[in-house]
Structures are given as C-alpha cells and as structure tokens.
C-alpha cells in the first residue's frame with residue numbers, strides 16, 4: 001500500500017479537520033479528541049455539504065448543512081438517514097498523517 005505523508009497530526013486541531021485536494025476530489029482528514037484520524041470524502045451524500053466543516057464528536061461527524069451524522073470508521077449515516085461516504089485508509093506514524101493515495105485514485 002502506498003502511503004503518502006500529507007501533514008503533521010498537529011496541523012489538525014483536536015476535533016477538527018483539514019481538506020486534501022486529490023485528482024478525484026477533496027478528502028477530509030478528521031482528528032478526534034483522542035488523536036485518531038479518519039479520511040472521508042469531503043462531500044455529504046445528502047446534498048453535498050462540506051463534511052470538513054462539520055462537528056466531530058467521538059468517531060462521528062455531523063454535516064454542517066442538515067445535521068446528518070456519519071460514522072467516520074464506516075462512512076455510514078446514522079439513525080434514520082440513509083447514505084454512505086467513502087472512507088480511505090489513513091494512519092498516524094511518528095506524528096505524521098499518512099494517507100493511501102492508491103485507494104483515492106481507485107475510488108474515482
């Protein structure tokens with residue numbers, strides 16, 4: 001798996017996000033309060049809201065437009081809402097965030 005270094009963990013505030021632009025669209029990188037990271041498409045499946053501007057709580061993010069909640073581990077909408085956001089392998093190693101660039105390309 002080809003992982004690319006995209007940022008330092010400290011570049012993302014706890015419970016915050018940053019956007020990585022890829023050839024196939026923007027990917028939101030989220031950091032939880034306990035320093036886990038998740039990578040999801042930065043586009044809500046409901047009406048395209050920017051999930052990177054949503055609220056991170058636990059391992060979930062709430063879309064800023066209509067409050068749909070997504071599990072960042074699976075990308076699945078929670079509760080009665082139906083939808084899935086693509087997720088991508090990402091990990092933290094020695095304080096750096098590494099993202100699988102091949103899967104981003106494959107998802108296009």
Ligand code: FES
Nearest residue numbers: 044047049063066
């Ligand atoms: S666009 Fe995200 S909940 Fe509507």
